[in-house]
Amino acid sequence: MRRKLPALALAVALATLGGVAAARGDGGSYDYQLGVAGPTSVGAGEPFLLDVTVGLDADTLTTTPTTALSLTWDVDIPAGVKVIGGAWHGHPLATACVSACPFDMPQGTISQPYDYQVVATTPGTYTFSAELATTSTADADPSNNRSTTSIDVVPLKLHLASVTAARPRAGKRFTWTIATSSAISGLDVRAARATCSGRLGTKKRLAGKPTIMFGRLVCAWVLPGHASGSRFTATAQAGLAAASASLTRTFAVRR
Numbered sequence: 001m002r003r004k005l006p007a008l009a010l011a012v013a014l015a016t017l018g019g020v021a022a023a024r025g026d027g028g029s030y031d032y033q034l035g036v037a038g039p040t041s042v043g044a045g046e047p048f049l050l051d052v053t054v055g056l057d058a059d060t061l062t063t064t065p066t067t068a069l070s071l072t073w074d075v076d077i078p079a080g081v082k083v084i085g086g087a088w089h090g091h092p093l094a095t096a097c098v099s100a101c102p103f104d105m106p107q108g109t110i111s112q113p114y115d116y117q118v119v120a121t122t123p124g125t126y127t128f129s130a131e132l133a134t135t136s137t138a139d140a141d142p143s144n145n146r147s148t149t150s151i152d153v154v155p156l157k158l159h160l161a162s163v164t165a166a167r168p169r170a171g172k173r174f175t176w177t178i179a180t181s182s183a184i185s186g187l188d189v190r191a192a193r194a195t196c197s198g199r200l201g202t203k204k205r206l207a208g209k210p211t212i213m214f215g216r217l218v219c220a221w222v223l224p225g226h227a228s229g230s231r232f233t234a235t236a237q238a239g240l241a242a243a244s245a246s247l248t249r250t251f252a253v254r255r
Contacts, residue, residue: 031057032071032135033144036128043156043184045241047084047119050149052130054103055111057144069137070104075130077118084117093117100133120153121241157183158191158238158245163216168232168253171225178217178236178247188215191238199233200224200253208234227253 038050054073056065075098077083086096089112096116103112120126131146132139139145161179168174176196181188196208196219204224211218219236230253237246 029138029140030065030069030135031060031140031144032132033057033141034073034130034132034147036075036130036147036149038128038149038151039185039187041152041154041184042120042187043182043241043243044123044153045119045121045156045243046182046185046187046189047117048151048185048187050116050118050128050151051089051113052116052147053111053113054132055105057141058111060140064108065105065110067137068104069110069135070102071135072100072102072133073130074099074101074133075116076128077116078126078128080122080124081118081120081126081128084119086114086116089113089115123153123155125150125152154184156241156243158189158240158243159183160217160236160238160245160247162247162249165249165251168221168223168227168251170223170228170253170255172223174221174223174232174251176219176234176236176249178219178238180215180217180238189240190214191217191240193239195237196220197235197237200227201230206232210236212238223253228255229253 035053039048042048052075054071083096085093087093127148127150129148159181163177163179165176180191191212194210194212194217196210198206198208198221200206206221208219208221217236217238219234231250232253233250235246235248237244
């Protein structure tokens with residue numbers, strides 16, 4: 001499940017790193033560095049992104065490196081946290097690298113964030129750390145080769161919000177799209193379970209079909225042909241881990 005892992009959220013997280021980008025070093029020595037960032041707080045059972053940015057220190061750059069540089073890093077994932085996947089930022093998730101992870105700096109690219117998608121199912125404070133393991137040239141300042149961040153995991157609360165719904169018509173298929181997100185972090189989430197129910201007028205009940213997507217829940221019903229002029233009350237319910245939430249809206253049915 002990706003925030004928009006998202007994605008999350010990612011601009012704010014990377015800004016806290018202080019701009020890991022490039023470095024200079026006299027006599028061919030460069031200042032390598034690493035930064036770790038993530039959300040301040042997330043809900044238990046809510047997947048989120050931990051970003052490890054590796055490269056050279058921008059504040060010490062005086063000239064662009066002309067030789068190929070590389071490094072490796074290790075990341076320490078605390079007990080109670082599951083790693084779902086990992087990838088360089090902007091790439092699809094795959095099996096995450098956690099030890100001796102390589103970064104061969106392409107020409108013109110001297111830093112890059114690596115995203116870990118992780119999840120903790122039990123509330124608590126979790127401390128993540130990462131450090132550079134090797135560098136291809138002497139490091140001018142090893143003091144910034146290690147970074148940590150702590151993330152509070154609290155009981156998850158879900159937030160549902162109506163996104164789109166065409167006016168329902170008698171005898172036609174009616175769909176209602178609901179946004180699903182964490183009320184803790186504000187990030188989009190994919191519900192693990194969902195139901196859609198409806199009531200025509202005050203009595204007739206109609207079961208709907210839920211379709212779960214990342215950050216979205218789509219409920220669909222087929223309204224009876226005699227429903228014109230009735231009020232249709234729709235209820236969507238979604239759950240993830242121990243959290244659940246529901247949303248109800250009433251629509252006027254036309255011909």
